[in-house]
Amino acid sequence: MESKRKLIFICQGSDCKKSGSKSLNKKIKEEINSKGLKGQFKLIKTKCMDCCKSAPVVIIGEYFCKKATFEKVISQIKKS
Numbered sequence: 001m002e003s004k005r006k007l008i009f010i011c012q013g014s015d016c017k018k019s020g021s022k023s024l025n026k027k028i029k030e031e032i033n034s035k036g037l038k039g040q041f042k043l044i045k046t047k048c049m050d051c052c053k054s055a056p057v058v059i060i061g062e063y064f065c066k067k068a069t070f071e072k073v074i075s076q077i078k079k080s
């Protein structure tokens with residue numbers, strides 16, 4: 001059975017944490033909940049994805065977001 005929810009992977013490794021991935025995770029979660037998108041997206045915290053130079057790293061579906069910001073992630077979520 002295929003899931004209809006789109007997966008969002010957010011790195012919580014040490015370099016990404018230093019670059020603010022923890023607060024980014026919180027903001028994305030709040031945005032998804034406030035916009036009523038809870039059933040459509042699943043936020044998954046990961047360990048280091050080995051792209052630390054691009055921290056913070058977020059993957060939305062098939063889109064790999066380097067040096068992710070809240071705005072970049074939200075605009076990608078809207079496109080999905």
Ligand code: FES
Nearest residue numbers: 011013016049051
């Ligand atoms: S800590 Fe996030 S990619 Fe390494």
